[in-house]
């Protein structure tokens with residue numbers, strides 16, 4: 001067995017639901033921690049007080065720019081990590097913290113929250129509110145293969161992770177309107193309905209085969225665009241769905 | 254395993270039809286999609302499946318989570334309009350409480366399922382609960398208003414009188430309950446196609462466990478590709494159980510040559526469209542989902 005990678009969980013302005021999603025891999029998580037990764041930092045689960053060196057930092061939550069420590073923490077995370085992952089929609093897109101505007105006890109001045117990609121370079125997104133346990137699991141395994149695998153495994157991990165890296169390059173806002181601007185307006189929507197299935201708040205219905213958004217219900221999580229098969233569709237990976245599923249299942253055996 | 258640039262990966266290809274007379278009465282072709290899902294349900298391979306049921310308007314499909322033979326049979330026949338099948342994918346594992354979900358649909362919907370399995374974005378539980386997928390061949394699809402225009406204006410039939418629609422031999426065919434047949438050249442329907450279909454690079458549902466369509470086989474029969482290990486296992490069992498009559502695809506006319514020809518036409522044409530999008534504006538491109 002090659003070396004284990006160093007994994008950390010950094011908690012900014014999040015709800016810990018992303019960490020619960022990590023944990024909801026059940027014995028899969030225990031297997032990952034047994035064989036592939038050491039959890040070197042996680043205030044919820046371990047007593048390490050300060051951000052250590054990490055191969056992969058899973059960052060949950062957005063950053064309150066009026067909170068000095070949070071700003072320092074995200075900068076420190078970038079410095080200490082090889083791969084920074086925005087875990088969940090708050091970290092990737094701001095999500096519900098996009099609606100924050102201050103004025104509440106005991107820090108009424110804590111009014112501005114930004115996704116981490118507005119403060120540091122982010123390598124990869126795992127969008128979702130909540131993010132799917134299976135996607136977190138896949139990214140953890142692929143990050144291990146990328147850093148510790150043989151040449152074939154590195155190549156596979158590289159092509160698997162690419163679209164999630166591209167999402168990180170694309171920007172820091174998520175919204176129902178992504179489906180309009182980047183799918184329907186671009187002549188790409190084919191009415192599959194995936195967006196409606198992925199939306200956590202049922203803000204999307206399909207009228208005559210096209211998405212209809214309740215934008216006052218939308219919490220700006222960016223899931224619908226991520227899940228849409230016309231946002232990214234990387235044939236080189238998708239055509240191998242059978243063997244890649246077997247590799248992931250095999251790694252967890 | 255055969256790896257064809259236009260027909261995808263597959264283990265075998267046959268011409269087949271169901272042996273279930275009741276299913277065949279209203280099936281579009283050989284009743285493969287319906288029979289496979291009924292068989293999978295009866296064998297406990299799935300405990301429910303997403304099918305294109307009847308919608309609120311005549312010939313408007315509406316996705317449905319079917320959990321009985323009766324409900325699966327309600328979806329027989331091709332509806333040439335958009336049925337957002339995947340909108341129920343997550344819900345099937347929630348309020349419906351399914352553990353082994355079946356999905357039927359056209360090529361792009363098979364793609365959506367595989368993407369949700371490999372990159373589940375707000376799709377918790379979906380990756381491991383998709384148990385069986387049956388994909389249909391698909392050249393293009395139409396928004397409901399397009400279908401209305403084609404049938405009511407071009408074919409001059411009332412949608413509510415229509416028994417069956419079919420695309421074949423260069424024509425769009427409309428059969429009515431009272432026995433009338435109208436047709437129009439397929440060329441006249443091109444402008445009504447869903448624009449999103451013009452970037453579609455899949456004709457024979459390459460990513461399904463089993464895919465099926467009419468092209469290649471005689472009327473009343475289907476062309477069937479058995480693709481994955483899971484698909485192969487289910488197909489072998491169903492054939493052994495006497496669910497299907499089969500013939501080697503090499504023994505039927507027009508056979509795989511025509512399937513390949515049409516697949517090539519679709520993919521080459523749409524590749525060109527994807528390519529042209531790169532220089533659609535002046536120093537500006539339209540987005541390419543495959544980049």
Ligand SMILES: Cc1cc2nc3c(=O)[nH]c(=O)nc-3n(C[C@H](O)[C@H](O)[C@H](O)COP(=O)(O)OP(=O)(O)OC[C@H]3O[C@@H](n4cnc5c(N)ncnc54)[C@H](O)[C@@H]3O)c2cc1C
Pocket residue numbers: 279280281282283284285286287288303304305306314328329330331332333334335336338357358359389390391392393394395420465466467468475
């Ligand atoms: C839009 C469209 C275009 C097609 N184009 C071609 C083609 O170019 N060449 C070709 O050979 N075959 C094409 N087909 C497939 C063909 O028409 C039959 O659906 C297929 O052969 C299955 O026949 P069957 O007898 O096995 O299905 P049946 O047993 O009659 O069952 C019908 C199945 O089709 C599904 N279905 C019906 N309408 C839709 C819809 N709108 N969206 C998603 N699923 C639907 C139902 O859920 C059900 O599973 C197309 C189908 C559709 C829906």
Ligand code: SF4
Pocket residue numbers: 179183184188189190191192193194195196210211227228229230231
């Ligand atoms: S998921 Fe994408 S392609 Fe499918 S209906 Fe929604 S916007 Fe259209």
Ligand code: SF4
Pocket residue numbers: 174175176198199200201202203204213217218219220221222223224225
């Ligand atoms: S419509 Fe739904 S899935 Fe899309 S961004 Fe809004 S809340 Fe998220």
Ligand code: SF4
Pocket residue numbers: 190359360361362391392393394447449450451453454455
């Ligand atoms: S042509 Fe492609 S995109 Fe259009 S409905 Fe058929 S499979 Fe979907």
